[in-house]
Amino acid sequence: MNPRPPPAVATLLEVRELAFARRDEPVFGPLDFDLESGEIGLVEGDNGSGKTTLLRILAGLLHASSGTVRVDGLAAGDPAAAGTALLLGHQLGLKADLSVRENLATAAGLYGRRERCGLDDTLVEVGLEGYADVPVRQLSAGQKKRAALARLRLLPARLWLLDEPFANLDRAGIALVNRLLDVQVASGGAALVTTHGAVSFRDQATRRIALS
Amino acid sequence: MSAPSARTGYVTILRRDLLLAWRRRGEAAFPVLYALIVATLFPFALGPEGALLARIAAGVVLVTVLLAMLLALDGLFRPDVEDGSLEQLLLAPQPLGLLLAAKILAHWLTTALPLLLASPLLAAMLHLPVAVLPVLLVALALATPLMSLLGALVVALTVGTRRSGMLLALMLLPLMVPVVIFAAGAVSAAQQGLPFIAPLAWLGAALVLALVLAPAACAAALRIALDA
Amino acid sequence: MNVHSSPTLWNRLVLWYHQMGSPPYFYAFAGRWRPWFIAATLITAAIGLYGGLLLAPPDYQQGDAYRIIFIHVPCAWMSLFTYAFMAGCGLVGLVWRVKLAEILAMEAAPIGAAFTFVTLVTGSLWGKPMWGAWWTWDARLTSELVLLFLYLGVIGLYHAFEDTRQGARAAAFLALIGVVNLPIVHYSVVWWNTLHQGTTVQLFGPSRITWSMLWPLLTMALSTHLYLGWSLLGRARVALLELEGGKDWARAIALKEASRG
Structure with a gap:
């Protein structure tokens, strides 16, 4: 695919x-x-x-x-x-109370994508391997940015x-x-x-x- | 790009907002607690005489529930504006009105439903005749979604401002007057043994109309309020 | 459509609409017409009040107390007229993003709120001898009260925004919601009134009015309309200068005023 x-x-x-x-x-x-x-x-x-x-x-x-x-x-x-068009702004559009996986699943759902497809690979790619189930509030600023960048990889814009x-x-x-x-x-x-x-x-x- | 189905977006947002509410489930108790406190104050102010309390019970429960919902209304869009996720909703290839409808439903489920469940308790504290309780519950079941829909419309207009509090109440009051009149009218008619179906039917018609129009109007309001 | 049968008139209207959209043109236009509006306001008010307070016969039931209608009723009409005007300008501002329409809508709001407030105060003054109470939950008065809240909501929302134009658009949207809401409020209040207290004393029955009462009333209504024009033009001029402060035409006016004063 x-x-x-x-x-x-x-x-x-x-x-x-x-x-x-x-x-x-x-x-x-x-x-x-x-x-x-x-x-x-x-x-x-x-x-x-x-x-x-x-x-x-x-x-x-x-x-x-x-x-x-x-x-x-x-x-x-x-x-x-x-x-x-996909916008990545100063405010990253991530929910602090949700995990990285839940945030990305939401983003994928908004674009009608199956949430599981390629999520783990993408997390490896953006350097967030092992952080999938960590709430975003516990990530560093750079890691939050990487989580937002994962959205670019997942969504078809x-x-x-x-x-x-x-x-x-x-x-x-x-x-x-x-x-x-x-x-x-x-x-x-x-x-x-x-x-x-x-x-x-x-x-x-x-x-x-x-x-x- | 395959056209994403609108249902996926709706379900996604509904699930996300319910999940968020679940992560902060302690906060769901605040509106109920507020309603309980207000309902407790009325007998102190008016005296514990059962007949008097029974006469005003329905109105007090209704107004208390709506005010408690008003308190929670500011949280509908503000967190999403602050962390940028509202922008993501606006840009998603989904009808914005539908996504907002999901948000409003989630908000109703997490703030109004607990109040609805607590309202028999409030009614009992104020000596509302048990026979009238079902009418009150139906009236509340129709009035609270109306409050959520109209409230979302008004709160959407204030998302571009720094704080809304009092302004929200001022803007919402004119919209809520008919709702309060018909909801309380139904219960008081039932209490006097008069037919109460007509006001409930009006409320139901208003709810259907609001269900159709409010999310789209809310979307337009959000686009205006964020256009800066 | 009627419009096409007289193209020249239509063209002139379109031209006028576009000219009015230009701030310097409107500023000059408003400055030229304001004196005429206030003069006409004062003259019609003098005639109307003379006719209403001195010439019109006392009411056989209410005596002289009814004479407050010469203030109350025109203000009540104006509270609705100004709202309709505000919502109409708001719609034009929202759809075509015309700056002047936004300004007119927002500057009409405080004037309309003032008319509503005067209606409520005179209504309650009138209510004291009529009902023996300062306030009665009469359907019309209650609707006026809700109208006042609508106005205050619009004004409050407008000022809550840092960006004036964004605030104007949000408030215009609220005003449009109010247009839908106001009739619903009115009919629900009427229904509520019949449910709870039967018929109240009618403030103003159309059948009982004679010509000697009617013409001062209509003159006063004309006067309040002219007042709205005068007040609105003045407010819009100031708002326009504030909004366009950085532009050349506004600077030129500021310099001219400074050298004159």
């Missing part, structure tokens, strides 16, 4: 004249860029430059002030496009929106993120990654988007 769609070059993300203003103060924009399957986009900018905001707009959680976003040809926030995926991770963790990105790209997906530049990001990025 192949968990991912076959690679085919397609424009997964199409951003046109996208601008955002909070209380009429411009935050960023207008931005124009595309992201095709097999590409990794790097969003660079200082603190407060609107990186998180940009990802939330692309995910369809937030309305832009102007401009358009199309995810896989559909407007962001369109119910038909739901599930195409073609577009990843990763907000500071390297934060809280050690050297091995950074390598893990890079490995996950490689797999995503190889299977015809795409990813948009934000970083404030503190972590040296391996030269995978095929596109750079700078927020001033």
Whole structure:
């Protein structure tokens, strides 16, 4: 069983004249860029430059002030496009009272996946072997991040929106993120990654988007 | 990507929320305890005279149960907003209304059901005639899901704010007035030996309507309240 | 559709709608019209009160006590009218994300709450001689009380948000829920009233009103509408300046005001 769609070059993300203003103060924009399957986009900018905001707009959680976003040809926030994009934010979306396994089973259930399929292998892959039944509240910050990264591996999303995926991770963790990105790209997906530049990001990025 | 069935998402969220409630099962007792305390205070305030208490018993139980539910309402979405899991619900390839319906059902099962089970005790403390108790229970069984659904709608609007407490009560009161009127009206009609089916039927109709509309409205409210 | 039979009028309306959506245009428009609104308010109020308090005959049952209806009834009408206006603007703001509609909806809320409050106070003042009590759970008064809570909920929700526009949209949604809820509240309160106390004294029977009472009442109703216009335009102007404080047109106005004062 192949968990991912076959690679085919397609424009997964199409951003046109996208601008955002909070209380009429411009935050960023207008931005124009595309992201095709097999590409990794790097969003660079200082603190407060609107990186998180940009990802939330692309995910369809937030309305832009102007401009358009199309995810896989559909407007962001369109119910038909739901599930195409996966957002990994600062808040990892993990329930502290549930175990790693229960958290991932919930995430898989939301995407209509069988919870058992590949869960143990995935945990080995993200370096959480033996932690499956540990409540998330007992994990370290880096381990929580790894648990959230396991979601990327389990869910069938073609577009990843990763907000500071390297934060809280050690050297091995950074390598893990890079490995996950490689797999995503190889299977015809795409990813948009934000970083404030503190972590040296391996030269995978095929596109750079700078927020001033 | 195979289209995930909507039922899987519904069951997943229902199971997750019940599991979470089970991990913190001590907290389920708080609303019941609150209702018990309030019901105990009434005889102290009004005197222990049985006839007077019997006359107000149904109304006191109803209002107490609804207030206890109000206390628990803030916990419906706030933890999910704080740990980011609500975002995951919004982005999942599932109808958001259905996922919210699962959350609301779980919330009803963990907060209102214990209150419903405790209400015969409250009614007995206030000398409600035993013959009327079934009517009160039916009224509560219809009014509490309505409270959960309407409460979820209102609490969804406040998730973007830092605290809601008093505001929640203020926003919910106008919505609850008809529910209280019909639920208490049914019991008081039964107590006077009058027909009580009509108000219960109205409540039932309102519940059906709320079951259909409230989750979708709740989804719209959440999207508005999180759009920042 | 009626609209297509007169395209020029329709086009002008559309143009006007779009112009009104532009904050500087609205700001200037509101500034131009406000004096006219307050002048018309005062004139109609003077005529209405003169007609109501001096010209209209005393009621054969209530004597002069009934004259409070010249305040009470227009305010009660306005409490509902303002709510409908707020919900309508809220709907436009929610669907088309028009900033000005959001502002108008949110600035109408305190005015509507004030009308509701005046209705409740005058109703209770009137109730004292009529029922011998300051408050009666009369169906209309009770519905007005619930309406006041609705208004306060909308205002409270609006201010609970840090982001004004987000707060306006959430509160507009609450106002729309209230539109559905208000008739239900009213009919359930009427039902509750008949269940518990039979018929109460009717505050205002339409049959008993004569022309000499009706025209001052209608004049007062006109006056309260004009007052709403005056108050709303002023509040919206201030809110608009606050929201658009960083923009050039708002800065230009601030500089002009500073040099004048």
